[in-house]
Amino acid sequence: MSKLWGGRFAAETDALVYRLNASIDFDARLYDEDITGSIAWAKGLAAAGVLTPDEEAAIISGLEAVRQEFAGGSFLLQVNDEDIHTAVERRLTELTGPIGGKLHTGRSRNDQVATDFRLWTMRAARDVNAWILDLQAALAASAADHLEQLMPGYTHLQHAQPIIWGHWVLSFFWPLTRDRERFSQARDRAAVLPLGSAALAGTAFPVDRRLLARELGFSAISHNSLDAVSDRDFAADFLYAAVMLGLHLSRLAEQLILFSSAEFGFVRIADAYSTGSSIMPQKKNPDTLELTRGKSGRLLGNLTGLLATLKGLPSTYDKDLQEDKEPLFDAYDTLAMVVPVMSGLLRTLELRPDRLAEQLEPGLLATEMADYLARKGVPFREAHGLVGQAVRMAEEEQRPLTSLSSAELKALSPHFEQDIAVVLRMETAVAQRDVPGGTAPAAVREQLAAARRYLDAHGYEDSAS
Amino acid sequence: MSKLWGGRFAAETDALVYRLNASIDFDARLYDEDITGSIAWAKGLAAAGVLTPDEEAAIISGLEAVRQEFAGGSFLLQVNDEDIHTAVERRLTELTGPIGGKLHTGRSRNDQVATDFRLWTMRAARDVNAWILDLQAALAASAADHLEQLMPGYTHLQHAQPIIWGHWVLSFFWPLTRDRERFSQARDRAAVLPLGSAALAGTAFPVDRRLLARELGFSAISHNSLDAVSDRDFAADFLYAAVMLGLHLSRLAEQLILFSSAEFGFVRIADAYSTGSSIMPQKKNPDTLELTRGKSGRLLGNLTGLLATLKGLPSTYDKDLQEDKEPLFDAYDTLAMVVPVMSGLLRTLELRPDRLAEQLEPGLLATEMADYLARKGVPFREAHGLVGQAVRMAEEEQRPLTSLSSAELKALSPHFEQDIAVVLRMETAVAQRDVPGGTAPAAVREQLAAARRYLDAHGYEDSAS
């Protein structure tokens, strides 16, 4: 290679190397956590006698000034501010003079960035849980509004048995309690203080780590400095919780997309949550639901990517770990859109009872018929077979199952009696399933009460009250 | 298409359709859970008055007989036994006659399989946690055996600062506590009883679900039957916990592979955990570690596969969910090999102190030198820069950093004094990091004590005592 070319290339590459290494583009959003962590560290150093009270005060007020600049949008990035830690310390030193350089005593970017990122994740998990809680309230409100509305229940996307809307809509409430649990557990695993671990071996200054933890809102301190600077379990936990939430939203979205099709027509999505077509003037598309469904794939990508990155790293701290933040930021920003949008969509969703009623066809009562026989003492397997014959008979004659007379049924089995006519009604079938968790209106009312207790217990405040 | 061909094809396809639908090849291992669940259900039906005491007794003794056949290897699969539930009920009916057909009253395969699979997962999570605990004991034993053995600490796979073996090996102990926590949480989420949800709408028979839950060892009952038959969160939780454990094992494996290379030479892996080469007679390969590292990819594949399958399913129960079991069985079987093998490998691992000592080069003390200056009041940023100059000076003259005389150092900074010679020793550097979680021997002893308390608290029994 010629020097000429090499020379030019070297210069270009330098810029690329810088860009590859720099993280300021995405970690600037950690400024608040970085400054909060640094203030706690300054106090810790002062308590340990490393900083004088004056130095401590100067550093803290300098850091607060930097925070104001960030918050007010007046912070000016310099060309060498490769990450948020460098940027903050650089500016601090400009403001305080050389004593700013004492802040980094006994600390490394390794424990510093882990502290910042954990603080951010702790807050992010709380935020997501608040959004979820609001979505749960929207589901509960929908259940309350249309509790006993009959509708077909599905398995395999085939008509199965009649259920009621309150039951259907609350079936999306409980998965969200598991999601909130996972985010809480991710938060708990984030709430272990790494600060004081320095680069890898622990700080050589007698800073009180337990005090630091309390100061910063952590529940515990890390047991091992090597683990502390490289542990990104909490980040994976957050992303995994996000994927699971994404899957639950995706399933709800999928079902509402179906329900809003011309063929189902069970619901109408409010205009505010639909969009039109650039070519077809009559279209009203459930874009928000489709994007919610699609973005669950993106969340899975974020998780898979981080896990693959974490696999098999060779030493305590490897720079590969810089890849940890962007997927979490992206997951958080994604959820910050799709969760509230789903809540709003549910709150403005219109049910179409006529279309639901259209689909309440007699076939939905076949199980009821078999249960009827079972109650008369026919072994269920046999009952199942007898009703299968009744279904076939009705199909062949192209009659509804419920039009079979008790005489016709009696011919199939002597256990069919007059009362079968009463039993074969949607309302009866639903009311019959009156165990905890069943679709009977009474059971669903209890379920709704439990859901409301959950909302109360987790601090949901209904602004209507 | 000609009939001739079509006819042949149809027949072939029928076999393929059967194979595609059938799950008996892999779900037969659920026979114990299936029978346990069915016995509880029979009791529930009897308590609800659906079965007479005689019928209950006949069904239960029939089921126990079927269990014996499975346990004893004498159960004969029939061609139509498409899944374990069908196989058990078929055999039960052969043994008891038609009353066997009453067992399925008010139950569906949907809630039955969910119950079986949750029981299996609850046990599997306990098993994995026991294996992990044994691995943690092996790590603690290694820490105890070689606690103060000096070694280089790494970041970026470059020499960073001296640490001690006890600290290094315990850095793999704490991630495993997080793994055990995740498996416990997966277990908790599995321990919610779906039985009584029937196909989707809840059972129409007044079975006491809370009693069923107690009988079967579940902690709670499901709130919503639609959610109960389709919820596979616990399966994903188990697989996610497995991936994280896999990542931790992979990192440990990676480091031991490095440490056993000719270049590092820090450890010798026992023959029982190594294998030879088919062509190179001198080779002793760390195959078990490589497979452990490689299998963490497989675990990630299991998780990703299930999550992609779960995304966007359109109705309460879809047959796609049949894909839930194989990845968990595979993850369990994988962990059943790699975790105990890692424990055994650690228990027989030989340290090579001479090779560790070779790598304890003076560069490892540079941070110590900067900390020295910081303790004398030099702002750390400035101290860092001064030591950087000392490092460069030593490098240029191809001398070890520790060979710089205090006079030479004093030329760089007046803060360097006589005592620097004492400070610049590996033992001093290590002892200096005496905060909780640091690498000082005293701190590591406390860490080891905490590790042992953890083992005790979780019921680890040292068979040596």
Next chain:
Amino acid sequence: MSKLWGGRFAAETDALVYRLNASIDFDARLYDEDITGSIAWAKGLAAAGVLTPDEEAAIISGLEAVRQEFAGGSFLLQVNDEDIHTAVERRLTELTGPIGGKLHTGRSRNDQVATDFRLWTMRAARDVNAWILDLQAALAASAADHLEQLMPGYTHLQHAQPIIWGHWVLSFFWPLTRDRERFSQARDRAAVLPLGSAALAGTAFPVDRRLLARELGFSAISHNSLDAVSDRDFAADFLYAAVMLGLHLSRLAEQLILFSSAEFGFVRIADAYSTGSSIMPQKKNPDTLELTRGKSGRLLGNLTGLLATLKGLPSTYDKDLQEDKEPLFDAYDTLAMVVPVMSGLLRTLELRPDRLAEQLEPGLLATEMADYLARKGVPFREAHGLVGQAVRMAEEEQRPLTSLSSAELKALSPHFEQDIAVVLRMETAVAQRDVPGGTAPAAVREQLAAARRYLDAHGYEDSAS
């Protein structure tokens, strides 16, 4: 740890270590490729003067005998047969005596297993492509059978514009051509001979590698022995091709599941491809389609797992690579079920023209109306807006869009004239889209002809002719 316990453990672990290392459970299916490769190697050694003609003949006839034992099911595995290569050579040596031990001259398991696996992949890719071709023939047959059947076309699962069945069903034909291309390209990348690379550095015996390649059906020889023993790109390529095929099958399955729901009711799936319910006697579930959809997740898991395993391996050949085979075998076995089953399902699928007709509502013609105006010179943006007003007007008066009289329309825009009545028909709308690739019957006939040319060109033989 006590010796007692240690002793017991050691024994147990030995068994686990063996199981962890052994691959015979899954690589036994490579017996044919292994023997074929070994025969070629024996010939190569003979041609290079390493084996005498007698030795060559003895080894080859021994290997053929071993092949017969495998093919006939009489091969007896021994406890130390840890992989297929060991098993075959062990048996060969039993049959031939010590000269069997000459076969491994200049060869390593590293290049041997790579050769076997590539041979298997080359054949597997051909098999999959044959299955796909048959599925494409089934799609083309369906297009031919119902070419002009009108149906609603969808975007966002909302009614968009009318199309015809031939167009819809052929939209699944072309993705399969891309799948076949990917499998062919995976095959091409597999068809590079690694044999002769020995463990890593190349064989030290003058075997003619180009001759070996020809003998075994490879297109080329590897350029670099280090790359040759570690390259698993072809395996990833195969899995990626499988995922893409899986996605295409999943989308087709998803749409057919919708189309066979009560609400759509567009198609009836033959009984042979449906299954019943254990509790609901009236159900006919599209299980095969659901499993096809679900298994696309599994295929994605196989790919992700292998890619994560391959990431960042540290040396030429690492044992992690043993994890390469199971995901391919699983993908192949999965496709061996789902592709032919989909072909059979399509060949027996029944269309329901009455249900399709029900959904051909006038809203589908809105674009046609806008295109009409555009043809009269109205800028499309303006035409789109005008038709939007017509749609709203019809909606508000709850009348079909087509019931608006030309006078009413003229009030909206003077460009609406008498001929609008002719234009606003499904048949006209469809016929209008007569560009290549459009839904006009004439265009679809051309498309079908192109599809048939593709089938012919790729050797599809219609058994009906």
Next chain:
Amino acid sequence: MSKLWGGRFAAETDALVYRLNASIDFDARLYDEDITGSIAWAKGLAAAGVLTPDEEAAIISGLEAVRQEFAGGSFLLQVNDEDIHTAVERRLTELTGPIGGKLHTGRSRNDQVATDFRLWTMRAARDVNAWILDLQAALAASAADHLEQLMPGYTHLQHAQPIIWGHWVLSFFWPLTRDRERFSQARDRAAVLPLGSAALAGTAFPVDRRLLARELGFSAISHNSLDAVSDRDFAADFLYAAVMLGLHLSRLAEQLILFSSAEFGFVRIADAYSTGSSIMPQKKNPDTLELTRGKSGRLLGNLTGLLATLKGLPSTYDKDLQEDKEPLFDAYDTLAMVVPVMSGLLRTLELRPDRLAEQLEPGLLATEMADYLARKGVPFREAHGLVGQAVRMAEEEQRPLTSLSSAELKALSPHFEQDIAVVLRMETAVAQRDVPGGTAPAAVREQLAAARRYLDAHGYEDSAS
């Protein structure tokens, strides 16, 4: 919920819905492709008689003016510019008046965005291939510079056999040829024109699609409009090619990280490609290599995310597809950094022959010894066993394998003769592996010549010449 709260929420949600739907933040980078595609479409409409020559000219010059605004950075986004297509058309209409509204005649955003994105992907694939070619040139240059430099070859990260640097470094050349092939194939699959497919059914205006394809540089036109608007295979193909390239870079990075550790010390990375530590003044970290390794996980995340999103979409075009662009843009931007940085790092990499020589220990010659016996007619299995005994004997006596005298060896096997001393040299061992693809210097020279032919054939221009 109270109206008050609802009202406030609705407003907030509207903003979120808008943000969720909008793609302008990331698709603005498609402005050039969008305008190029629109100009071709305007020409097509004019040729079809839909636009007059004056209208065509006005639209084209308007579009060129918009392009200038984007290129010059003067384009002003408006609040309703939700995507690049809307933004361009809005501005066009401002510039041209109502006739700008004629451009969208017979076109939909569905075929428009597919066209834009394919054009972008075609260019992106070419770009990546150029970067790869330059990296290959850097590898070839390194091979040429240090061709015969002896070094240990590894398997399982254990010393295996001696090889030469030229062979080692070229082992990373050939995987890149496969990567370039995959990018080319992704490009080929992108090069199929969707324009003319309109929303889903094909355009109703007689535009000549084949002419459009030629105009825009596509190789073919799509066969089916439904497939054309929903096919994202090319995007997945691009991401898959990116993952495989990422894996190859990750493996190279991993090995160079090892080689630059203190323990290996085989290479020195230039300062421009290393970074320091915030706490440890002596550190020189291979950050660029670690980030390259880490980012291969991110690339895998991009692929997995898109594949999960594509799985099982229910209708021709679903809004989920909007998630297709960001992962490709991210993959492209990632590769735009890591590939050239790796080239630069290789061009400035310093070898350390002394450290390589240190590791050339006699154990590396064991295979050579076995091959020696095999050449004398000893069956390889037996030879392997005999050398195993020699290795053990040397180990037990802590002597190098090469120090065993021919008498000692003769005691093991009469086939050992005087000439063994000549054979047991690194240079002999290497020279012996003189098959195509082997590590013999002669073979590697041929390999390098083949590599250079590849570079020439693909248009690499060495700027030095």
